[in-house]
Amino acid sequence: MKLVRFGQPGAEKPGIVDADGVIRDVSAHVADWAGAALDKQTLARVAALDPKSLPAAPSGVRLGSCVARPGNFVAVGLNFADHAAETGAPIPEEPILFNKAPNCVVGPNDDVMIPKGSTKLDWEVELAFVIGKTALYVSEENAIDYVAGYCICNDMSERAFQTERSGQWMKGKGSPTFGPLGPWLVTPDEIKDVQNLAMWLEVDGKRMQDGSSKTMIFGIRRLVSYISQFMQLDPGDIITTGTPPGVGLGMKPQRFLKAGEVMRVGIEGLGVQQQKVVPYQG
Incomplete structure (x- = not known):
């Protein structure tokens, strides 16, 4: 699975990249790609979603860092x-x-x-x-x-x-x-x-x-x-x-x-x- 964050600086949403290269918005299921959201249980739950059921991100949207600001x-x-x-x-x-x-x-x-x-x-x-x-x-x-x-x-x-x-x-x-x-x-x-x-x-x-x-x-x-x-x-x-x-x-x-x-x-x-x-x- 490819995890991505998209949107303007400070307002990025979490997403995944589907098999066709389309960014899919998972913000209804995960607050952000940070902290506990990166554990195996959460990743498995997101991986089980049907990507086509998720909204597509706007074409050409800015990509943020793939994880939110780290502690270390x-x-x-x-x-x-x-x-x-x-x-x-x-x-x-x-x-x-x-x-x-x-x-x-x-x-x-x-x-x-x-x-x-x-x-x-x-x-x-x-x-x-x-x-x-x-x-x-x-x-x-x-x-x-x-x-x-x-x-x-x-x-x-x-x-x-x-x-x-x-x-x-x-x-x-x-x-x-x-x-x-x-x-x-x-x-x-x-x-x-x-x-x-x-x-x-x-x-x-x-x-x-x-x-x-x-x-x-x-x-x-x-x-x-x-x-x-x-x-x-x-x-x-x-x-x-x-x-x-x-x-x-x-x-x-x-x-x-x-x-x-x-x-x-x-x-x-x-x-x-x-x-x-x-x-x-x-």
Whole structure:
């Protein structure tokens, strides 16, 4: 099942995508795709509905993030062996974790805003997953039981803030619009092998990233289990799992985003995003 949220910012409704690609409104059955609505019982109840009995969303409607604002937005750094190599970093012995601001989540096709004072705005196609039930001290064996679904995240990064301003990476990871999410959340039953999905990103039509989730150092099971040893993950929390090579930081010479450029971001089975880069608006 593909879960989607549609409508104007702050007024999105929950939906599902039917077999013909039509968005169907499920707001009569679910308040929003957030929290307890992502548990297996609710998802099974919605999956049992006849999509054709549900109202269709307006054609061309804006897509919001595929889940509502999370309580936690956790990211994993240097989690692809080939990306670590391009940055010159050693392979981590344990997952590197940092936070993205929960309020940086936006829709998959919303504009990305250049932060005030930014000089090194960068892109990162990432495979994200969303927690479906409370996870604490979870075993790797049972980890997928805690995953509500998978989606695309463009882990936007301001590299000067991240690496040149001292302290934690979160300085370069949480500005407004730095978390495009979607277009939809795909339940695990629709993904044959989450550790073997093609991933790509283009800037103004030029392919920058072309990788696969098979080069992840720490897979989904390991990450659910590992993170749950240090914090409680709640339904609706987002974990984004790292990026393959091809980021602007790793290029020679380095290449960063400018206002007016357009990114297209895709992962096999999870759809495509598109964002335009715009100047700071404030």
